[in-house]
Amino acid sequence: MPSMLPLMNTFPRISPTNKQQLDNEWRAIDNIKFPDYMKNQRNTELFYKEMSSMKDDFGEPYFRELPYFTLKILSLPTSNVDVERIFSKVNLTKTKQRNILSTQTLTSLIIPSEMVLKCGGCVSYEPSENWIRFVKNPND
Numbered sequence: 001m002p003s004m005l006p007l008m009n010t011f012p013r014i015s016p017t018n019k020q021q022l023d024n025e026w027r028a029i030d031n032i033k034f035p036d037y038m039k040n041q042r043n044t045e046l047f048y049k050e051m052s053s054m055k056d057d058f059g060e061p062y063f064r065e066l067p068y069f070t071l072k073i074l075s076l077p078t079s080n081v082d083v084e085r086i087f088s089k090v091n092l093t094k095t096k097q098r099n100i101l102s103t104q105t106l107t108s109l110i111i112p113s114e115m116v117l118k119c120g121g122c123v124s125y126e127p128s129e130n131w132i133r134f135v136k137n138p139n140d
Helices: 005-010 019-031 044-053 066-075 081-093 103-118 129-136
Strands: none
Touching: 005 019, 019 066, 044 066, 081 103, 103 129
16 A cells, blocks of 8 residues: 555645654555444545544554544645635725724624525525524624
8 A cells, every 4th residue: 555655745734743653554444344334434524533433452542643634634625716705705895995894794794695605595595593693793
């Protein structure tokens, strides 16, 4: 099995300090018998969460580094389009005439539009009671 070193070198900020341990765990995957419920797991996050809790006969974890490194890699955005879109909304909202808007006010203006987008549009969007309370008073 190839080494994880090239991947660790690509992402040095999230690589563990013990790179050899991670590489050993990666190479040991072929020798570990995973339970059936893990073999059939389709949710990647749940699979690696379960992997992190696997223990050997002495109660020691099989994997100390691999699940956490993998979840960190999977949490990286594939692009920065979403972030750029939000910065664009902030710049459009906070104009020269409205340059003293607080962060709370900007949040109250931008987050609802993002939530509406994620819910498929304004027709199907129904804000929760918690969200309505937050928008009315973000300091609570």
